[in-house]
Amino acid sequence: MSATMSRITLARRPDGSPVPEDFKLENAPLPSPEQGDVLIEVTHLSLDPYMRGRMDDVKSYAPSVDIGGTMTGQGVGRVLESRADGITKGDIVTGMTGWASHACLPASDIRRLDADLPPSTALGVLGMPGLTGWVGLHKYGRPQKGETLVVGAATGPVGSMVGQLAKSMGLRTIAIAGGEEKCRLATETFGFDAAIDHRAHKDAKSLREAIAKAAPDGVDIYWENVAGKLLEAVLPLMNVHGRIPVCGMIAWYGGDNIADTNQLPSLWRSVLVKRLHVSGFIIFDHWNEYPAFLADVGPKVASGDIAYLEDVAEGLKNMPQTFIEMLKGGNVGKQIVKL
Amino acid sequence: MSATMSRITLARRPDGSPVPEDFKLENAPLPSPEQGDVLIEVTHLSLDPYMRGRMDDVKSYAPSVDIGGTMTGQGVGRVLESRADGITKGDIVTGMTGWASHACLPASDIRRLDADLPPSTALGVLGMPGLTGWVGLHKYGRPQKGETLVVGAATGPVGSMVGQLAKSMGLRTIAIAGGEEKCRLATETFGFDAAIDHRAHKDAKSLREAIAKAAPDGVDIYWENVAGKLLEAVLPLMNVHGRIPVCGMIAWYGGDNIADTNQLPSLWRSVLVKRLHVSGFIIFDHWNEYPAFLADVGPKVASGDIAYLEDVAEGLKNMPQTFIEMLKGGNVGKQIVKL
Numbered sequence: 001m002s003a004t005m006s007r008i009t010l011a012r013r014p015d016g017s018p019v020p021e022d023f024k025l026e027n028a029p030l031p032s033p034e035q036g037d038v039l040i041e042v043t044h045l046s047l048d049p050y051m052r053g054r055m056d057d058v059k060s061y062a063p064s065v066d067i068g069g070t071m072t073g074q075g076v077g078r079v080l081e082s083r084a085d086g087i088t089k090g091d092i093v094t095g096m097t098g099w100a101s102h103a104c105l106p107a108s109d110i111r112r113l114d115a116d117l118p119p120s121t122a123l124g125v126l127g128m129p130g131l132t133g134w135v136g137l138h139k140y141g142r143p144q145k146g147e148t149l150v151v152g153a154a155t156g157p158v159g160s161m162v163g164q165l166a167k168s169m170g171l172r173t174i175a176i177a178g179g180e181e182k183c184r185l186a187t188e189t190f191g192f193d194a195a196i197d198h199r200a201h202k203d204a205k206s207l208r209e210a211i212a213k214a215a216p217d218g219v220d221i222y223w224e225n226v227a228g229k230l231l232e233a234v235l236p237l238m239n240v241h242g243r244i245p246v247c248g249m250i251a252w253y254g255g256d257n258i259a260d261t262n263q264l265p266s267l268w269r270s271v272l273v274k275r276l277h278v279s280g281f282i283i284f285d286h287w288n289e290y291p292a293f294l295a296d297v298g299p300k301v302a303s304g305d306i307a308y309l310e311d312v313a314e315g316l317k318n319m320p321q322t323f324i325e326m327l328k329g330g331n332v333g334k335q336i337v338k339l
Numbered sequence: 340m341s342a343t344m345s346r347i348t349l350a351r352r353p354d355g356s357p358v359p360e361d362f363k364l365e366n367a368p369l370p371s372p373e374q375g376d377v378l379i380e381v382t383h384l385s386l387d388p389y390m391r392g393r394m395d396d397v398k399s400y401a402p403s404v405d406i407g408g409t410m411t412g413q414g415v416g417r418v419l420e421s422r423a424d425g426i427t428k429g430d431i432v433t434g435m436t437g438w439a440s441h442a443c444l445p446a447s448d449i450r451r452l453d454a455d456l457p458p459s460t461a462l463g464v465l466g467m468p469g470l471t472g473w474v475g476l477h478k479y480g481r482p483q484k485g486e487t488l489v490v491g492a493a494t495g496p497v498g499s500m501v502g503q504l505a506k507s508m509g510l511r512t513i514a515i516a517g518g519e520e521k522c523r524l525a526t527e528t529f530g531f532d533a534a535i536d537h538r539a540h541k542d543a544k545s546l547r548e549a550i551a552k553a554a555p556d557g558v559d560i561y562w563e564n565v566a567g568k569l570l571e572a573v574l575p576l577m578n579v580h581g582r583i584p585v586c587g588m589i590a591w592y593g594g595d596n597i598a599d600t601n602q603l604p605s606l607w608r609s610v611l612v613k614r615l616h617v618s619g620f621i622i623f624d625h626w627n628e629y630p631a632f633l634a635d636v637g638p639k640v641a642s643g644d645i646a647y648l649e650d651v652a653e654g655l656k657n658m659p660q661t662f663i664e665m666l667k668g669g670n671v672g673k674q675i676v677k678l
Binding site for chain 2: 248249263265271272273275277281
């Protein structure tokens with residue numbers, strides 16, 4: 001066992017889109033587990049858009065990462081040493097390891113994985129993104145057979161879960177994705193009824209026309225992953241009593257590129273006139289639903305009824321660049337980094 | 340019985356805030372009721388902010404008034420002639436009479452009033468505005484004892500209903516109103532815990548500081564009657580899991596005065612980070628709740644437990660000017676026009 005570990009810390013707060021200099025690769029002594037703790041050798045790390053928010057020093061739903069602190073995140077790994085009951089050396093577990101080669105966590109904060117499925121699924125289709133799509137669609141999307149759903153970032157782990165669940169419930173599903181390859185995956189791998197390449201539409205109006213063509217009966221559920229141009233495009237197409245679960249707004253995460261001025265009154269007017277229900281939600285409020293989610297979706301993933309895609313990068317030192325590219329939509333499927 | 344009636348029609352569509360030239364006073368032959376119809380001599384007419392929306396030729400929740408058509412609205416009156424079972428001459432009834440001295444309506448579209456209460460209450464505290472406040476607060480505000488509510492246009496018939504119901508359920512209630520007189524009425528007549536004069540605050544930041552002082556535990560329910568500066572002021576004060584029933588946006592009805600550009604991303608970010616529930620609603624979807632509302636609130640109005648204020652103008656010909664002034668907040672209490 002090496003006596004040191006590696007980790008990636010926040011070197012400074014990004015100004016808009018993150019750049020490599022915002023991160024720092026460091027070595028640190030390997031911690032020793034105390035009573036009740038478990039030492040994990042991390043094998044896979046998750047990269048997720050929410051991490052961008054943690055880099056800012058603003059009040060949010062979770063604490064910011066401190067300057068010099070380890071970047072937050074979920075990982076999967078192998079137990080090197082356990083001082084907790086019920087977990088033994090060699091177990092495969094998941095927990096909030098941070099961007100690091102090793103983590104020492106209380107046993108109560110980690111979960112042992114089933115041996116039947118690839119461990120990386122615990123970070124995507126059967127992890128936080130999958131649960132996000134499952135909880136949010138059922139609770140805030142309230143899908144009804146025959147309705148139409150539009151989702152952005154549709155080949156990502158949240159969007160693809162939302163689309164597949166909605167399709168299985170009898171909805172017409174429309175994917176918005178960036179590029180021809182992702183559009184092909186949306187229909188072929190994830191079964192969307194239609195896929196629209198937002199990069200092929202220079203403005204909201206043109207994108208709106210394409211969505212309107214694919215959604216002849218209007219839009220009942222707009223799953224908000226993206227905001228920006230897509231929000232502006234979809235809003236006028238919403239049906240009366242439509243629902244907008246607000247899960248993310250990746251178009252605005254960079255802090256720049258907020259092109260659309262003065263859209264608030266038209267949004268608010270739509271909310272009133274169409275009696276829309278807009279519900280922000282954060283998966284951290286819904287962890288108690290995890291067992292029900294796993295019981296429902298786990299077998300469907302095992303059987304192949306729910307498909308998933310992973311984009312696997314390699315090496316802790318490559319995490320910042322992989323994260324930066326992911327925020328620009330460079331990944332295809334759930335972004336994983338294998339150590 | 341005079342053989343003619345008077346009515347006010349839409350002469351042209353307003354450009355922003357309505358002006359007198361947008362309306363026209365006309366005479367017309369008095370209609371004769373057919374089988375099933377009732378001829379009503381109107382005694383009181385209602386003026387409500389929603390009427391502004393009907394003057395525009397845009398898709399909304401209800402049809403626009405046509406150019407040359409009678410302005411839409413609810414009235415109360417005395418039955419002059421009935422050709423319907425169960426309604427007799429002299430009955431006091433209410434229905435969608437339009438801005439007119441007389442109306443001929445199917446008996447199924449009118450409702451006979453209790454003789455115990457002043458007929459004008461059917462247009463305000465026990466009519467559409469009262470029902471709006473009652474339904475929206477219970478269904479979309481979901482008030483809990485100990486929470487804090489902020490409502491704009493607080494001495495209006497919707498705002499005062501919302502405030503009184505919330506107060507009776509144990510909430511801290513904060514009125515936003517225009518001018519010292521309305522603020523005094525808010526606390527003295529309607530029992531709000533605090534009242535803030537938005538005219539005393541030149542910008543959203545200053546208004547926000549005043550609200551923050553009155554709401555030391557943050558805001559759980561923001562009842563949206565107003566939008567504009569007030570929305571911008573309240574949003575950062577919302578608590579996690581807050582609710583925003585969107586009932587109106589009188590600040591933006593004029594089509595002008597939309598000062599705040601680029602507020603959409605910050606709104607959307609608040610919705611996500613604070614997990615807000617924003618629900619647009621329109622009372623026309625909830626008429627089936629009217630009997631339950633009347634059973635609950637009617638006795639409280641009769642006993643004086645729920646207070647109401649009416650601002651009574653006189654004469655059909657004065658309706659346009661009264662309406663124009665009401666949209667600027669010139670009225671105190673529910674705006675009625677007595678014929």
